[in-house]
Amino acid sequence: xxxxxPWSGGLRRRHFLGHMAATALGIPAFxxxxxxxxxxxxxxxxxxxxxxLWMSGGPSHLDIWDLKPDSEKHGGPFRPIATSAPGVMISxxxxxxARQMHHLNILRSLDSKEGNHERGTYLMHTGYVPNxxxxxxxxxxxxxxxxxxQLDDFDLPHCVSINAPGAGAGFLGMSYTPFMIxxxxxxxxxLQPPADVDALRMGRRLQMLGQIEDQFIAQRRTxxxxxxxxxxxxxxxxxxxxxxxxxxLKSEPxxxxxxxxxxxxxxxxxxxxxxxxxxxxxxxxxxxxxxTHADNFExxxxxLLPQLDQGMSTLVADLASRGLLDSTxxxxxxxxxxxxxxxxxxxxxxxxxxxxxVMGGGGMESGQVIGATDTDGVEVTDRPIxxxxxIATMTKTMGIGLDTQYTTPRGRPxxxxxxxxxxxxxVG
Amino acid sequence: xxxxIRGSSLAAGCAALVLALGAINSRAGDDSKPASKEPRSLxxxxxxxxxxxxxxxxxxEEEGVKPPRPASDEEFLRRAYLDIIGRIPNxxxxxxxLTTKEADKRAKxxxxxxxxxxxxxxxxxxxTNLLIGRGDKGRNVDRVALNDWLRKQFAANxxxxxxxYDLVTATGSNQENGAVNFTLAHLEAEAVPLTSRTTRLFxxxxxxxxxxxxxxxxxxxxxxxWGMNAFxxxxxxxxxxxxDATGLERYDHTELSDQPTDAFARFExxxxxxxxxxxxxxxxxKLPPGSNRIxxxxxxxxxxxxxxxxLPRAMANRMWAHFMGRGFVxxxxxIGPHNTPLAPEVFDALAEEFRAGGFDIKxxxxxxxxxxxxxxxxxxxxxxxxxxxxxxxxxxVMILRPMTPxxxxxxxxxxxxxxxxxxxxxxxxxxxxxxxxxxxxGNDEEDETTSFQGTIPQSLLMMNGEMMRDAISDKPGGFLxxxxxxxxxxxxxxxxxxxxxxxxxxxxxxxxxxxxQTALRYLQTHPDSMGxxxxxFWALLNSNEFILIH
Numbered sequence: 001x002x003x004x005x006p007w008s009g010g011l012r013r014r015h016f017l018g019h020m021a022a023t024a025l026g027i028p029a030f031x032x033x034x035x036x037x038x039x040x041x042x043x044x045x046x047x048x049x050x051x052x053l054w055m056s057g058g059p060s061h062l063d064i065w066d067l068k069p070d071s072e073k074h075g076g077p078f079r080p081i082a083t084s085a086p087g088v089m090i091s092x093x094x095x096x097x098a099r100q101m102h103h104l105n106i107l108r109s110l111d112s113k114e115g116n117h118e119r120g121t122y123l124m125h126t127g128y129v130p131n132x133x134x135x136x137x138x139x140x141x142x143x144x145x146x147x148x149x150q151l152d153d154f155d156l157p158h159c160v161s162i163n164a165p166g167a168g169a170g171f172l173g174m175s176y177t178p179f180m181i182x183x184x185x186x187x188x189x190x191l192q193p194p195a196d197v198d199a200l201r202m203g204r205r206l207q208m209l210g211q212i213e214d215q216f217i218a219q220r221r222t223x224x225x226x227x228x229x230x231x232x233x234x235x236x237x238x239x240x241x242x243x244x245x246x247x248x249l250k251s252e253p254x255x256x257x258x259x260x261x262x263x264x265x266x267x268x269x270x271x272x273x274x275x276x277x278x279x280x281x282x283x284x285x286x287x288x289x290x291x292t293h294a295d296n297f298e299x300x301x302x303x304l305l306p307q308l309d310q311g312m313s314t315l316v317a318d319l320a321s322r323g324l325l326d327s328t329x330x331x332x333x334x335x336x337x338x339x340x341x342x343x344x345x346x347x348x349x350x351x352x353x354x355x356x357x358v359m360g361g362g363g364m365e366s367g368q369v370i371g372a373t374d375t376d377g378v379e380v381t382d383r384p385i386x387x388x389x390x391i392a393t394m395t396k397t398m399g400i401g402l403d404t405q406y407t408t409p410r411g412r413p414x415x416x417x418x419x420x421x422x423x424x425x426x427v428g
Numbered sequence: 429x430x431x432x433i434r435g436s437s438l439a440a441g442c443a444a445l446v447l448a449l450g451a452i453n454s455r456a457g458d459d460s461k462p463a464s465k466e467p468r469s470l471x472x473x474x475x476x477x478x479x480x481x482x483x484x485x486x487x488x489e490e491e492g493v494k495p496p497r498p499a500s501d502e503e504f505l506r507r508a509y510l511d512i513i514g515r516i517p518n519x520x521x522x523x524x525x526l527t528t529k530e531a532d533k534r535a536k537x538x539x540x541x542x543x544x545x546x547x548x549x550x551x552x553x554x555x556t557n558l559l560i561g562r563g564d565k566g567r568n569v570d571r572v573a574l575n576d577w578l579r580k581q582f583a584a585n586x587x588x589x590x591x592x593y594d595l596v597t598a599t600g601s602n603q604e605n606g607a608v609n610f611t612l613a614h615l616e617a618e619a620v621p622l623t624s625r626t627t628r629l630f631x632x633x634x635x636x637x638x639x640x641x642x643x644x645x646x647x648x649x650x651x652x653x654w655g656m657n658a659f660x661x662x663x664x665x666x667x668x669x670x671x672d673a674t675g676l677e678r679y680d681h682t683e684l685s686d687q688p689t690d691a692f693a694r695f696e697x698x699x700x701x702x703x704x705x706x707x708x709x710x711x712x713x714k715l716p717p718g719s720n721r722i723x724x725x726x727x728x729x730x731x732x733x734x735x736x737x738x739l740p741r742a743m744a745n746r747m748w749a750h751f752m753g754r755g756f757v758x759x760x761x762x763i764g765p766h767n768t769p770l771a772p773e774v775f776d777a778l779a780e781e782f783r784a785g786g787f788d789i790k791x792x793x794x795x796x797x798x799x800x801x802x803x804x805x806x807x808x809x810x811x812x813x814x815x816x817x818x819x820x821x822x823x824x825v826m827i828l829r830p831m832t833p834x835x836x837x838x839x840x841x842x843x844x845x846x847x848x849x850x851x852x853x854x855x856x857x858x859x860x861x862x863x864x865x866x867x868x869x870g871n872d873e874e875d876e877t878t879s880f881q882g883t884i885p886q887s888l889l890m891m892n893g894e895m896m897r898d899a900i901s902d903k904p905g906g907f908l909x910x911x912x913x914x915x916x917x918x919x920x921x922x923x924x925x926x927x928x929x930x931x932x933x934x935x936x937x938x939x940x941x942x943x944x945q946t947a948l949r950y951l952q953t954h955p956d957s958m959g960x961x962x963x964x965f966w967a968l969l970n971s972n973e974f975i976l977i978h
Contacts, residue, residue, distance in 0.1 A: 157884060179884050190888035194897050201963060204950070208967035211946065216973040219807050224828040228972035235887035 047151065048327050048362060048398050049276035050143060051283045053269075053312060055334035056164060057290030058120070060348050061356035062340060062377050063300055064091045064308075066108045071376045074340035077297055085367035093305040096313035102367045103316050103325060104360035105426060109371025109380040112336065112387050115350040117291070120335030125167035127391040127418065134408045138167025139391060140282035141176040142416055145169075146400045148176075148281040155241030156280050157234070162268040164286035171409050174227055175234070178284065181247070184267040188247050191239060206236065246274050256318075261310040269311040273318055276328050285311075290334055294345035319361065329362030329397045333390075340377040354380045357390060362397040364426040388420025396422040479781065480774055480799040487771040488824055496804030496824040501526055502937040503805060503826075503978060504534055508797060509936075510831065510977050511751050512541040514550030515838035519932045526938075538797050542790050551789075552578035553834050554750070558629055559595070560613040562866060568665065568682045569613045570602045577606025587787035588743055592630050593732035597724045601668075603681045611724075612665065612684060618693070619660035627656060630731050632742030632763035633710060654693040655708030659715075659727040662689035686722040710738070740783035744792065745775065751796045753827040753977075771823060774801075802826075806978040828976045833869035836975060837862055843933050843969065844899035844907045861895045890970050899969065900962045907933060908961060923951050926961060934968035 062068055067080040067089065080089035083101035090098055090106075114120040114129060123129055126136035137145070140159050148158025157179035159169075169176040181188070193202055209232070217225045238244060249257065249267055252274075260266040268285035275283050287308060292299050312332065319325040337355020338348035354373045360366050372382040395402060395417050404416045488495050499507070505525050509517045517525070525537060541547060556575045565571070581591045598607035614622035627633045635653045663686055670680035693705045707715035707723055709730045715723070731739055741763055749755035756775035757763045769775045782792050796802055806826035821827055831839065841858075868889050890896060902908050911929045915922035927947045931939040939947065950960045968974060 174883065177883055188888070189885065190892040193892050201959060204954075204960075205963045205966050205970075208950075208964055209970055211943075212967060212971040212973055216971065216976075220828060220978065221808050222828050224830065224976055225972045228975065231884065232887050232891075232970070235884045235891065238884060239888075239891075 047279050047281070048147065048329070049279070049281055049283070049324075050140070050329045050331065050362070050394065050398060051269075051272045051276060051285065051315070052140065053308075053315075053330065053332045054164070054166070054284050054286045055290050055308075055332070056117075056121070056286055056288045057292070057334065058117070058336045058338055058350055059290040059304075059334040060292060060296055060300060061108075061337040062348070063297065064094060064305070065106045065356040065358060066373060066377065067091060068340070068375065068377045071340070074342065074376050074378075076342060078301070088367065088369055091305065093301050094309045094313075096309045097316075100313050100316040100320075103320060104330070104358055105364070105366055105368045105370060107357045107359065107370045107385050107390070107423070108354075108373055109383050109385050110337070110355045110357050110387070110390065111380055111384045112352045115336055115352045117335055117350075120350075120352060122167070123387055124333055124335055126170070127388055127416070127420070134412070134414065135168065135170040136414065137170035137172040137176065137406075138178070139394065139416075140166065140178060140284060141169035141172050143282045143398055143400065144176045145172050146404065147398065151279060154279060155237045155243050156246065156275065156278060157238070158281045160272075160275055160280055160282070161284045162271060162286065163264050164284075164288065166284045166286070171406075173223075174231055178282075181268075181271070184247075184249065184264060184271045185262065188244075191244060191247075193239070243278055246278055247271065249274075259310075259314045259318075261307060261314075263307050263311075265307045266311040266314070269315040273315060273322075273324070276319075277322070277324060287311075292338065292347050293343070293349055294347040296338070296342070296347045298346070316360070325361045326363050329364070329394065330360055331394060332358040354378070354384075357385075359393070359426070364393075364397055365428075368425060370423060370425055385423065386420060388418055389423060390420075392417045392420035392422045393427055396427045478795065478798045478800070480778060480795060480801070483774045483777055484771065484799060484801055484823065487774060488822065491822050493822055493824050496800060496826075497807070497809075498800075498803050499805040499826065501534075503807075504803065505537065506936040507802075507826070507977055508534075508537055508541060510835055510839070512538065512550065512793065512797075513544050513546035514553065514835050515546065515842045517936055518842050519929060522932050522936045534803070535794075535798060538794060542793065548579040548582035551582045552576075554832075557832075559610045559625070565613045567679060568602065568667070569609045570606065570681075571609070573603050573606035574609040575606070582789070585788065585790050588782075588789055589732040589734060589739055589787045592739060593728045596626065596630070596728035596731055597722075599685050601681045601683055608682075608684045611663070612682060615660075615663065615665065619657060619663070622660055623653065623657040626727075626731075627710070628761040630742060631710065631738040632745060632757075632761050633738070634759070634762045650695065650697065651703060651705055652708070652710065654695045654703065654705035655714075656710065656727075658691070658693040658705050658707040659709075659723045661691040661693070661707075662687045662723050686724055688720045688722060690718065711736075734783065734787075737779065737783065740787065741775070741779040743787075743789075744779035744782050745769075747789075747792055748775075748778065748796060751793075751802055752823060753829040754821070774823075826978065828978050831975055831977060833865045835977075836869065837865045839974075840895065840899060840969065843974075844965075845910075864889065864893070864895075890975075896966065896969065900965050902958050902962065908958075908965060912958075912961070923948055927964070930961065930965050930968065934965060935971075935973055 062074065063076055063078050067078060068075045069080055079092045081092045081095065081098055082088075083090055083098040085101040085104075088101050088106065090101065112120070112123060114123045119130055122136075125138045125140070127139060128136045138159075140161075144158035148154065151158070159166075159176055159178045160181065161178035162181045162184050165180050166178040169178075197205070213225075213229045213232070217229065245251065249270060252270060257267075257270065260270040265285065265287040268287075272283040272285050287304070289299070289304060316325070316330060319328050319330070336350055336352035339351040340348075342348060354377070370383060371380060371385055373379060374381045392402060395404075400416065402417045402422070406414050406416075408414050485495055505522060506516055509515060509521070525533065530536065552575050555578050556571060560569060560571065560574065581594075594607050595610050598605055598611060600608060602608045602612055610625075611622060614625050624635055627635045635656065663684065666683045666685070668680050668683055669677050672678050695703045695705065697703050706717065707726065709715075709727070711730075713730070715726055730736070733739075742761065745755040745757050745763060746760050749758070749760045754770075756769040756771055757767050763769075778792075778795065781795065782788070785791055801823040804824060804826045806828060808825060868883075868885050898906075900908065902912075908930075911926055911933070912922075915925040915929070918925060924944060927944055928938055931937060931943070947960075947964055950964070951957055954960050
């Protein structure tokens with residue numbers, strides 16, 4: 001780009017020296033915002049990750065994990081099949097996942113009270129029911145806060161949400177808000193500076209920016225001013241990261257892409273694997289469309305279950321073969337289950353009273369079924385599991401202290417795990 | 429002239445109130461003392477008596493905190509523009525305000541902004557988002573019609589209780605009567621969302637938890653929620669079709685109407701029993717059975733009742749929060765004995781004056797913006813460099829608030845004339861950028877957070893996005909080209925002039941001496957002068973100082 005000189009005089013033009021100065025100022029961008037970098041690989045060795053497969057809308061557990069072939073009224077048309085876990089049966093429309101069940105566990109006796117999408121989503125993401133006085137952090141953001149923050153030299157976001165925004169970070173603040181990837185098959189928007197802005201110029205911009213930001217922070221000394229700088233620092237690290245190619249799935253072999261499926265859920269699962277491989281703490285992959293008040297069985301067998309089966313089974317197998325499953329917990333869940341009763345539109349309605357969650361990896365026991373419902377799927381008959389028990393199990397698996405407590409902005413204590421017990425059959 | 433008359437009658441009213449409260453502000457002249465070494469023009473800090481000030485001072489004294497140091501003209505100017513008309517001032521507006529020496533220039537500025545066409549645009553945007561959110565509500569909800577309707581109400585400065593009455597009771601075509609769209613947007617699920625929106629926005633009461641159970645922290649019962657919900661029975665919606673240009677019949681608009689009804693709301697109690705509720709207002713007053721009147725009209729009359737204090741308190745608190753970053757009560761729509769307000773006497777007085785004065789929104793804004801709380805600086809006194817001054821937030825220092833996506837977008841356009849260089853594809857491009865901004869920055873609800881909720885995609889959009897690229901381009905007709913052109917025509921020290929203009933355009937202030945020298949040094953040591961100018965402008969537009977209202 002040829003420099004324009006818009007003014008006639010008053011400027012000493014020292015081309016050579018000027019160029020030297022530009023070079024000196026144009027040190028790599030991240031240096032303006034961050035200090036020395038530790039050895040990332042070493043820090044990451046004992047790191048744990050979690051991938052949540054979020055089924056938004058409320059998945060019909062009775063047609064996937066807890067089939068009722070002996071219930072005349074409620075059974076539905078799907079048949080159970082045997083799996084790689086002895087004695088564990090799941091839906092015939094999940095054949096690939098059936099071969100991975102020895103890595104996973106089915107919790108068949110979840111018991112919650114929230115049958116509204118919004119409230120159920122909040123509950124399952126935070127462990128708490130909505131409360132007007134506090135915005136609870138999503139559990140993923142809590143993990144990012146507790147574990148990700150220990151990786152003080154990490155270029156990628158600690159908390160990533162694919163296909164949907166996920167839960168916010170509540171009072172933990174913007175640093176732990178999930179980084180949302182709208183479409184795992186597309187490049188991340190605006191990740192590259194414009195073509196005419198090279199590293200030197202970007203460096204100069206950031207140096208100028210740093211000066212203004214610091215002055216403003218020094219004058220105001222409040223959280224929003226500092227937070228702004230912090231999020232820019234994270235952004236710049238990502239722009240400069242050697243890992244930013246992680247988001248580009250094109251580098252994966254065609255066979256791998258095919259195994260996961262190139263739909264947004266399959267690609268999301270593949271991206272999740274790539275992210276935890278690099279040390280991202282929490283990744284949520286959403287698959288929507290489960291609110292099947294009508295045509296439940298058609299929707300599941302033709303559309304949802306084939307995608308779920310392909311993405312989920314490949315993810316589990318891939319993590320296992322890469323030796324990542326022991327450090328990566330997988331949790332499959334939605335906001336609630338669906339009614340045993342099949343309505344006049346061949347649909348099932350909202351049902352939070354007894355439903356299923358599937359989890360495995362992260363070093364927990366596997367191949368089990370915990371809890372049970374009756375023949376018609378109406379009542380829990382064995383070992384009710386509360387949402388906080390699930391949160392406790394997840395928290396313990398991640399190695400986060402069960403007594404961890406925060407103080408909300410209103411000065412009230414909030415425990416990550418409030419009145420819940422880890423499921424002993426899974427985590428001892 | 430009309431303005432003057434209003435102003436003096438206001439002063440008389442205030443004086444009466446101040447007398448009534450027995451607290452004449454005898455120290456009105458004291459705050460002209462410069463409070464810091466920095467070059468700040470304080471001459472215009474309001475010297476006018478404001479009935480809130482004695483109450484605020486009593487509050488600060490009771491809390492044992494110092495009264496605020498006044499904001500500089502630069503701070504006040506930018507804040508007033510953003511809060512009242514939803515964008516930063518442009519260079520001309522900034523220079524005009526900073527130059528004038530009039531004693532009451534701040535009050536005059538507020539008057540000018542209240543008369544500005546962007547005043548109604550801004551408040552219509554704020555209230556459209558509050559009433560129906562930012563998300564798409566489907567074809568039955570005509571966002572543009574609602575926005576247009578709100579603009580007219582704010583432009584005419586209609587009393588707030590009348591505006592609310594119209595919103596609650598509106599009937600007719602959703603294109604012709606924009607107010608209809610509020611109700612249309614929330615009718616699903618037995619009008620449960622409409623019930624909770626109505627009580628939150630207009631009455632400052634959070635009833636939504638009591639949909640399912642009695643409130644744990646206040647006195648609301650599940651039956652209170654459903655008693656309010658029962659007012660939304662008898663509503664009828666009808667999709668009307670009409671022939672389009674090609675003669676094809678298709679959806680045209682939606683009609684909303686009411687019929688008298690004796691329907692009741694049914695709800696499931698926690699114990700599994702069914703409950704039944706007939707219309708009952710929050711104060712416990714039941715609609716007489718067999719009443720032949722339209723339920724929403726009955727509700728509207730109760731909400732807009734000029735003697736009730738729910739509506740004025742809800743609006744006074746919300747407007748205070750709009751200007752101050754937080755309400756007397758927070759969350760702003762959770763008012764009640766369970767939630768102790770900050771500065772309760774100030775809150776009471778503001779709400780009562782708003783009610784007694786006929787729900788005059790512009791007057792409410794004049795009172796708030798002329799108070800010492802709004803006139804407070806956001807600069808914090810240095811003490812050992814610690815960052816834990818949050819405890820001081822007792823309206824005695826202005827807290828920082830992030831711009832809304834709409835404010836940010838309009839401010840970027842103002843600062844950069846970003847839409848001008850490519851005049852031909854102007855509108856389409858602007859709309860595309862606006863959508864991008866709302867998508868990346870907006871959440872559906874207009875929440876009242878004061879933390880910076882920035883995300884990486886937002887920073888990426890600001891740093892590398894197409895709009896920013898356009899904004900800082902050196903294309904002829906663009907902001908930078910104009911600045912450079914102007915500077916060159918002046919001849920003397922154009923570089924310094926350019927730097928000043930860039931700071932004025934982006935941050936509504938002149939650079940400090942140090943900032944100016946730093947920028948000059950960049951220009952002297954780098955061969956690509958235009959590149960330096962662009963980079964500086966980029967840095968200012970990306971800064972916390974730009975995006976935070978302070």
